[in-house]
Amino acid sequence: MKKLLFFTLLGFAAATHAIAASVTLATEEYPPFSYRDGKAIKGASVEQVDKLMKDAGIDYKIEMMPWARAYNLAQTTPLSCVFTTAHNAKRDPMFRWVEPLLVDRNILITRSGSGVVASDLEEAKKYTIGTQREDYTETTLKENGFTKLDVATDFNATLRKLLNGRIDMMPISEIYFAKLKAEQPLDKVTVLSSQQMGIACEKNFPSDLLTKMQAALDRLIASGTQKTIFIKYGLSSAD
The missing domain is CATH 3.40.190.10 (Periplasmic binding protein-like II)
Structure with missing residues (x-):
């Protein structure tokens, strides 16, 4: 017992x-x-x-x-x-x-003065888009038919590539972009997705x-x- x-x-x-x-x-x-x-x-x-x-x-x-x-x-x-x-x-x-x-929208952005213009996702497909490995935006881009992808390890690496002209666009949280555009020469191009x-x-x-x-x-x-x-x-x- x-x-x-x-x-x-x-x-x-x-x-x-x-x-x-x-x-x-x-x-x-x-x-x-x-x-x-x-x-x-x-x-x-x-x-x-x-x-x-x-x-x-x-x-x-x-x-x-x-x-x-x-x-x-x-x-x-x-x-x-x-x-x-x-x-x-x-x-x-x-x-x-x-x-x-x-709850946020994700948008595609470019560096100011890049000459990158796209009124919708179809037009955006001709450009090289940077994103992060295993990030949901990588999946979203592939599901929408994007093939010219540059995949980095983290957000900051992708942002550096964009600012240095190594990629044409990148996806970013829209509410964060409202803050970031005051600090960096960046412009919104088009909406990629909306998500919780x-x-x-x-x-x-x-x-x-x-x-x-x-x-x-x-x-x-x-x-x-x-x-x-x-x-x-x-x-x-x-x-």
């Missing part, structure tokens, strides 16, 4: 430990949504994730890495999620979702944790905190 009680308690302790295990939330360098400031990871999405995880009472850590690695981690590793992730039909069954961290974006978690992610995270995000939005965070990072158009 004592042995049975011992193993029962041991099993309970192991189960409790599993429940208390830390959630890993991976993201990429994509300012102002997520970026490094010294050793700290900051941004409009990062701040939302920090607040909702603390409100939900879930132990967690945020890690920054190239998007392809972050995306793969959330597909293969228990208790792992990736953000800020566009929710589309292809990705829907691959993850469990907490959303929205934002959130936290994508491994498909076997525990339902109780997911429910707590979604409830915490819902409260953050309802209180006006999400909008305040957008304004803080110069994203006031994200109403």
